[in-house]
Amino acid sequence: MRIALTQSEGRLAGLEERLAALGLEVLRVPLVATQSLSADLSPLEDCPWWLFTSAAAVEGVRANGASLGGRLLGAVGQATRRALEEAGGQVGLVAPLENAKSLAEAFLARRPSGPVGWPRGRRAGPLLEERLRAAGYLVRSVVVYETRTLAWPQGLPAPDLVLLASPSAVEALPEAIGRSARCLAIGPATARALAARGLAHTLLPRPSVEAVLEAVRCFRGDPCST
Template sequence: MRIVLTQSEGRLMGLQERLETMGLEVLRHPLIQTQTLPADLRPLSDCRWWLFSSVAAVRAVLELGADLRGRCLGAVGRATQQALEEAGGRVDLVAPEETAESLAEAFLAQRPFGFVGLPQGNRARPVLARRLREAGYSVRSVVVYQTLPVPWPPELPVPELVLLASPSGVEGLPERVGRGARLLALGPTTAAALAERGFSYTLVPRPSVEAVVETIQHLRGETCPI
């Protein structure tokens, strides 16, 4: 069985290796790419906390000349944490799941003080900023990168499985693949984008390696439903 992983770099670290141990042929083809924008980071300069929801955001602020040392940093997932630490930052908070909701919950559970800066992409959902503002925090968001679609390679045959990790990725999915493959939707927003295009899908209930593995095992008849 062949599966194509379309998520962006850094998401679901270790998934390919897990799937290969299950006997799947794994191909990697991200359906999105990111591009740093000429953003002004000065609105974030007096924010004690900077919260990062992607590796792309880390890469963008570094390309824009930011110095992460001396700041309190929060990250979504291990890949974002690793990118921050490799850049010399000290990560004080890591969300257990790769979602903005998880980062908001982890931050609010600690109730730290200080303004919060959010370096984000142009298609970032407003949930993180909204949750923090509702809790009384002063939040400053700056769009530091944009997300661009990457076309499906015309020479790549339709696989048995395709993992979609974002609405942006769904946009790059050709009709023949959407109709011919079994689509796995990572989270409700990706599922909604697939439904809008009229594609059938199986929902992966959590944005984690384990949830993807368990979903595929269920589809293969190896476990009980999640």
């Protein structure tokens, strides 16, 4: 059985090795790339907390010359946490689950003071901002990077499973691959994008290595919990 992993490098660390241990052939097929943009970060300067929903946002902030030292920083997951620490920041909050909803809930549970800074991608979903605004926080967002889609490599063996982590990746997925393979969706937004294209898919219950492994076991008929 063959699986194509399209998520960004560093996300779901250790997944490739765990899949190989199950006997799967693993293809690394990135379908999106990010590019930092020139941005005015001054609206974020007086925000006690800066929240990051991707490692690309960290790189975008660094590309604009901002220092992360001495700030209160929140990260959506471990890859983003590592990027912040490598940039000299000290991370005070990491979402238990690797998604914006989990980051919003973890932040609100602390009841910190605002306003909140959110360096983000041009196509970032609104969930984090909506949750914080609904709780009474002023959110100042600045676009620091954009996402572009990449072509599926020609001549690549057709996979049985494709792991997709964003609507942008779904957009880049060739129709023939999407019809022939079973798509595994990380996050409701990814699942909605697949449904809009009429592609069969499974929404993972959590954005975790274990959730991917469990879906693989179920797909190939091994004992599983669902």
